[in-house]
Amino acid sequence: MSDAGPPGEDPFDGIPFIGELMRMIQGQGAPGQDASRQIAHSIANEGRTEANVDPIDRMAVEELIRVAQLQVSAKTGLDLEKRGPMRVEVVNRSQWADRTIDDYRPMFETLSKSMSAGLELPDDLPADDPMAAMIQGMSQMMAPMMSSMTTGTMVGNLAHRSMGGYDLPVPRPEGKPLLIALPNVDLFGSEWSLERDDLRLWVCLHETTSHAVLGIPHVKARLEDLLQRHAAAFTSDPSTIEDKLGGFDLSAGPESLADIQSLLGDPDTVLGAVRSPEQEAIQPELTAIVAAVTGYVDHVMDSIGQTLIGSYSMLTEALRRRRATADKSDRFVERILGLELDHSQYDRGTAFAAGVVERAGDDGLARLFAEPENLPTPTEVDAPGLWLARIDLPD
Numbered sequence: 001m002s003d004a005g006p007p008g009e010d011p012f013d014g015i016p017f018i019g020e021l022m023r024m025i026q027g028q029g030a031p032g033q034d035a036s037r038q039i040a041h042s043i044a045n046e047g048r049t050e051a052n053v054d055p056i057d058r059m060a061v062e063e064l065i066r067v068a069q070l071q072v073s074a075k076t077g078l079d080l081e082k083r084g085p086m087r088v089e090v091v092n093r094s095q096w097a098d099r100t101i102d103d104y105r106p107m108f109e110t111l112s113k114s115m116s117a118g119l120e121l122p123d124d125l126p127a128d129d130p131m132a133a134m135i136q137g138m139s140q141m142m143a144p145m146m147s148s149m150t151t152g153t154m155v156g157n158l159a160h161r162s163m164g165g166y167d168l169p170v171p172r173p174e175g176k177p178l179l180i181a182l183p184n185v186d187l188f189g190s191e192w193s194l195e196r197d198d199l200r201l202w203v204c205l206h207e208t209t210s211h212a213v214l215g216i217p218h219v220k221a222r223l224e225d226l227l228q229r230h231a232a233a234f235t236s237d238p239s240t241i242e243d244k245l246g247g248f249d250l251s252a253g254p255e256s257l258a259d260i261q262s263l264l265g266d267p268d269t270v271l272g273a274v275r276s277p278e279q280e281a282i283q284p285e286l287t288a289i290v291a292a293v294t295g296y297v298d299h300v301m302d303s304i305g306q307t308l309i310g311s312y313s314m315l316t317e318a319l320r321r322r323r324a325t326a327d328k329s330d331r332f333v334e335r336i337l338g339l340e341l342d343h344s345q346y347d348r349g350t351a352f353a354a355g356v357v358e359r360a361g362d363d364g365l366a367r368l369f370a371e372p373e374n375l376p377t378p379t380e381v382d383a384p385g386l387w388l389a390r391i392d393l394p395d
Contacts, residue, residue, distance in 0.1 A: 039152025040097035044159035050092050053182050058090040061180050064201045068208040071304045077366060078212045086208075087177035096181040097159040101151060103172050107224075108154075111231040111336065112147035154336065157329040163188065163203050166210035168339060169293050170227065171220040178207045192318045198311045202319065205304060209297045218372040219293070226286040230338035233278035279338065287340045288378040294341075295349025296368055299357065320346070348381060355384030367391060 065088045073080055080086055089099065101108075158167070165172055165179030172179075180203060189199040214220055298320075305312040324343035326334070334341050356365045367374055373391075380387035 035148040036152040040156035041094045043156025044093040064204040068204040089177045093159045108151045114234040164207040171214045284378040288381045291349035295353035299353040
């Protein structure tokens, strides 16, 4: 913790996010993408600086992406070149965060408006209370401030451990390169004693397969619609702000304000956001489509990887265990976006893909994304025979 400093200097300098917050409240600055990026970088790297990816490593991953593209195109029948040349950005955590802030911006803007809508503060806040003054200032800046805090916090947590752009099954804008966060890939391989090049190829296969599916126009459109509708349907309890901030004593100086940092980094706590009936209605379809996507991706990965990667089984066990045992910050992001990605949901997708292949082979599973009408309903994800029977019905 830094001291307040000589007169005339910013007393909040050196306290992550608090200086930015106080400048916004005092009208000295406005929140925006720069604030989001600053927050995301700090969380992603735990306040430390990071190096750029070595060009030799970058070129090695680019070669692996080309291998993955050929394999995925041959297995799925999806001609990825029709969407334009396959490109990849091999990045560090901060660069991953910057791209993701740009790519997810429409969803985050909708989320921010939804979570801050209707926030009204009590009329009887005492005028001579420093905390009341702070709350009043926050009310005027709440929507844009929380947009920055929400975006920066969520993306920073994702960037801290994501290996690629599709760690979450969320579509990316058309024409953008694939993303490989190589420091996270190599760190995970080191921690688990995995063969480095095999792990890199595994991640490239996963990203390429996910890109192939999530880039299908009608799949992309349907998922984006559901995600946007979920983001727009939050309700909030404005009394949470007063309840949570009311215990802080601003007169104690910057030391007392440091405790607000973690609070403001949790939009769910600050805004008291709760799932609405509209979101409850959206959730089954969104969850079903995500389960079908992840089940299909895993099946394609298994089909290719078992013959292409010597340590595929070991890698898959480690990576799927990591995926199913995500930490609290990951689960927070997933829940806010409307994604259910726990172990049971991945198992649900795996069982669906296996059930289709058992009844109709790989050709039957390949029909999953052939037409918009072929996307499964929640009931069909749990009963693949029903899905096959429906898509075989005459028009």
